[in-house]
Amino acid sequence: MIYALGQGRSLHLQGVMPGxxxxxxxxxxxxxxxxxxxxxxxxDVIFVRLGLLMKPIYLLFAAALTLAACDGNPFLPxxxxxxxxxxxxxxxxxxxxxxxxxxxxxxxxxxxxGYAEGFKYNAADDTFDVDGLGFDGGNVxxxxxxxxxxxxxKVYEGDNTFTDPATGTVINQFAHRAIYGxxxxxxxxxxxVRTGAYIPYGFGGFVYQRDRGVTLPSSGQAGYQGKYAALRxxxxxxxxxxxxxxMQVAIDFNDFNDGAAVQGQVFNRAILDSxxxxxxxxxxxxxxxxxxxxxxxxxxxxxxxxxxxxxxxxGDKSAGEIAGNLSSHYVDGSxxxxxxxxxxxxxxxxGENLNAGEVxxxxxxxxxxxxxxxVTVRETGGFILYR
Numbered sequence: 001m002i003y004a005l006g007q008g009r010s011l012h013l014q015g016v017m018p019g020x021x022x023x024x025x026x027x028x029x030x031x032x033x034x035x036x037x038x039x040x041x042x043x044d045v046i047f048v049r050l051g052l053l054m055k056p057i058y059l060l061f062a063a064a065l066t067l068a069a070c071d072g073n074p075f076l077p078x079x080x081x082x083x084x085x086x087x088x089x090x091x092x093x094x095x096x097x098x099x100x101x102x103x104x105x106x107x108x109x110x111x112x113x114g115y116a117e118g119f120k121y122n123a124a125d126d127t128f129d130v131d132g133l134g135f136d137g138g139n140v141x142x143x144x145x146x147x148x149x150x151x152x153x154k155v156y157e158g159d160n161t162f163t164d165p166a167t168g169t170v171i172n173q174f175a176h177r178a179i180y181g182x183x184x185x186x187x188x189x190x191x192x193v194r195t196g197a198y199i200p201y202g203f204g205g206f207v208y209q210r211d212r213g214v215t216l217p218s219s220g221q222a223g224y225q226g227k228y229a230a231l232r233x234x235x236x237x238x239x240x241x242x243x244x245x246x247m248q249v250a251i252d253f254n255d256f257n258d259g260a261a262v263q264g265q266v267f268n269r270a271i272l273d274s275x276x277x278x279x280x281x282x283x284x285x286x287x288x289x290x291x292x293x294x295x296x297x298x299x300x301x302x303x304x305x306x307x308x309x310x311x312x313x314x315g316d317k318s319a320g321e322i323a324g325n326l327s328s329h330y331v332d333g334s335x336x337x338x339x340x341x342x343x344x345x346x347x348x349x350x351g352e353n354l355n356a357g358e359v360x361x362x363x364x365x366x367x368x369x370x371x372x373x374x375v376t377v378r379e380t381g382g383f384i385l386y387r
Contacts, residue, residue: 073121074182074189074211086323086345090114091209097216097318101347102209103362116193116205121180128156128178130193133203136176137162144177147276150229150244153181153382174202175274177240179229181360183384185352187211188360190382194231196240196274201233201378208362208382210349214320216356217253222387224249224359228266230381237375241279245269247383249305249346249359251322256309262322264305264344266363266383271300286370291337293330301328301339303365320348320356326363340367340379351387359385 086103095101107114118131118139128141137159144155158176163169174197182189190208194201225248232241249264270280280300288296303326311324327341342365351357362382369375 073123074186086321089345095319095321097320098213100209100211101319101321102207103345104207105205111201112198112203114205115203119191119207128180130178133176133193135174137173141178146274147242147272150179150242151227153179153229155179175240177231179231179382181382181384183358183360185358187349188347188358188384190360190362192231192362192380192382194233194240194380196233196238199238200235206362206380208345208347208360210347210360212349214349214356216318216320216348219254221250221252222356224385224387226383226385228381228383230379232271232377232379234369235376235378237372240274242272243269243379243381247385249385259310259312259317261307262305262311262324263307266303269300283371290370291330292332294332297330301330303328303340303363305344322346322348326365340365342366354387357387
């Protein structure tokens with residue numbers, strides 16, 4: 001059951017393996033340390049083995065690069081088919097290397113996920129259409145006032161009120177926000193819509209897509225860099241927040257043999273309140289006060305992809321569709337602890353001058369909010385990266 005509350009109110013760890021089973025004590029051994037160059041700045045990586053069993057490896061490194069956005073509605077029509085998309089998404093049936101692919105959040109009546117549809121950007125007046133969500137005005141979102149952009153991505157907000165055309169009665173609406181991103185080539189795009197007006201998480205959704213096919217390398221590796229922006233909603237309280245970060249992904253097209261290896265990180269993360277004020281420091285303070293890390297944190301933990309086989313998905317593995325797990329960590333007196341965990345989903349497409357030149361995708365992670373007892377925070381973000 002989802003309950004509406006009305007308008008929403010307002011280690012430093014270099015590299016770790018994921019934790020084991022609940023309550024299991026794991027001895028962590030750092031096997032090697034590697035420093036290399038090749039992205040925007042020096043990259044530090046630690047490889048870790050837990051006992052005799054190798055589990056998916058989490059790698060951390062950092063870089064920064066900005067992106068540019070362009071106008072025009074890029075979104076393909078709604079497609080109710082499900083085909084064989086990554087778990088948690090629907091959309092294009094059996095995408096291939098030659099086809100456009102559109103992915104959306106799967107509709108879930110128990111959580112409200114996936115109800116947003118009809119995504120459309122209107123270049124003429126810089127508005128954004130969203131259908132399927134109750135009490136979000138007239139389905140046309142205006143450019144954000146307190147927060148108009150998050151890096152290269154645009155922010156839109158549903159109307160605060162709606163006027164009954166027959167009586168003139170003014171009806172308060174729920175707080176809805178949307179983030180819209182499109183690559184400089186216009187070939188990849190995403191949108192995320194959430195609201196802070198429900199307990200638990202409210203109705204919303206996401207979409208990410210490419211408008212053409214991809215030619216994947218048959219060997220070698222490729223590196224991608226770009227920006228990330230997200231909406232944060234809550235289970236246990238109302239309200240909305242924003243998040244930003246830099247992002248980096250690398251793909252090894254040689255191995256694994258049953259699907260390319262993919263590593264990725266979201267770093268230099270920041271959290272903003274609904275008015276655009278940077279509240280990162282208060283979150284870090286709460287983590288230090290309530291999670292008792294061995295070394296006090298000075299920044300938000302990096303989100304890190306789990307590296308393992310099988311993340312290049314779909315019936316046609318040349319289609320350039322990726323999905324996997326990711327998480328962030330910190331260290332306390334008992335060892336490595338998971339702070340956030342969730343999924344990432346992505347599509348590769350050809351860039352303007354380079355095959356497999358762009359990556360677009362969505363990240364969804366959850367964590368216990370260290371500021372509020374009994375409250376879970378969900379972060380849903382989009383990213384566009386360039387090779």
